[in-house]
Amino acid sequence: MTVTVNRYKCGYCGACVSVCPRAALELVETWIEINNACNDCNTCVNICPIGAIESVKE
């Protein structure tokens, strides 16, 4: 289970990375990488200022 980032929308600002309780996200230059520590808590989904993160639960 993991969230997905729409890289065509993502503004690579790192807001999602800073709130991830499991440090599962990483901002690498102009894209976000998600590792398997993600437990789909969706904290990042509501933080993203442009709505680029999709929850698998949706």
Add this chain to the structure above:
Amino acid sequence: MKDKYDVIVVGAGPAGSSVATTAAKAGLDVLLIEKRQEIGDPVRCAEGADKEGIKRHIKPDPRWIAAEVKGSRIFAPDGTKLQISEELFGAEVGYVLERKIFDRALAEQAVSSGAEVIVKTRATGLIRKNKQITGIHACSIGELVDVKARIVVGADGVESKVGRWAGIDTTLAPKDIETCAQFLVSGIEVDEYCQFYLGNNIAPGGYAWVFPKGRGMANVGIGVLGSRSDKGMPVKLLSKFVKHHFPKGKIIEMVLGAVPASGPIEKTIADGLMLVGDSARQSDPLTGGGILNALDAGVMAGTVVASCIEKDDVSEKALMEYERQWRETIGKKIRKALVVKEKLVTLTDEQFNTLAQSIKGECDSTMGVFDIVLALFRANPKLLWEFRNLIK
């Protein structure tokens, strides 16, 4: 890149360049790495900064001063206006910067002081010997490398990982972050004032801003408290705000970002490691301003790094001097700002209107942000009872 330095600074924003400049001037061998291929770009900032504060760190240069402002106006939801002067606005406005050029000028200052700067190089982990941090793993233009150092300084911004790797929990709760969007709007009429708009329909738990950038342009942005945001809210609200206030404006740039609004965190040091700037959550939780705090903390960190290395002791205990210095100065300010922010985010639009109207008559261009907070408290002690401890 060598395989060993006295100090490695991770992140070449204002905090990182300030540490690197200070440490290099003290004669240390400093490596400053930046994960992006360009320093200062993309911008994630409203670019307002305290003029006098900035001048303490770098000689003013018209190349990175987009505009100078005379003061600020704050608008309550019903339009009630409070106007305050630039000199007394605390640490926020005076200059509106061109961060792309400003950040690079700060990095140039680090380089001319003797630091080595390497771009497109991202820290991926810490090297440890027993408990002590002794360097970083990094990915440098696609190559994995290990670099050793006596001290690692994390200046890796809002998305900081360096602290977490060292066991310092810098994770921001949604209530402790402002999620932001900004458009550079062109072809509009703006005067020499920064404007702030409050209101739960405008920016829940945050505010909207208009910062003049010269030549008929302005940074128009919105910050929303993380706990009150939902998917893509900042951009949606900003589009509405711009359409309403600048129907003829043309959007020529889009900026996204987030600001730590947690107030001081528990610790910012470990054996062989320190955090500075947004990564240390040193930004102002009320205004969101972070540049000057980052520059000031960078000087403190760089100075303590130099004296610790000279004494050959980079233990957490020795680095406590940095912790003590920044808490005594920046820490005190942001702790107060946090009290005000925590209250403001609970207010209704009617309460914002009442507050603004209560001091409208006595608010003049000689007042600073904190004067306003105090005037508000005097006029509304019951509503703002939480502010009583802010008055000495």
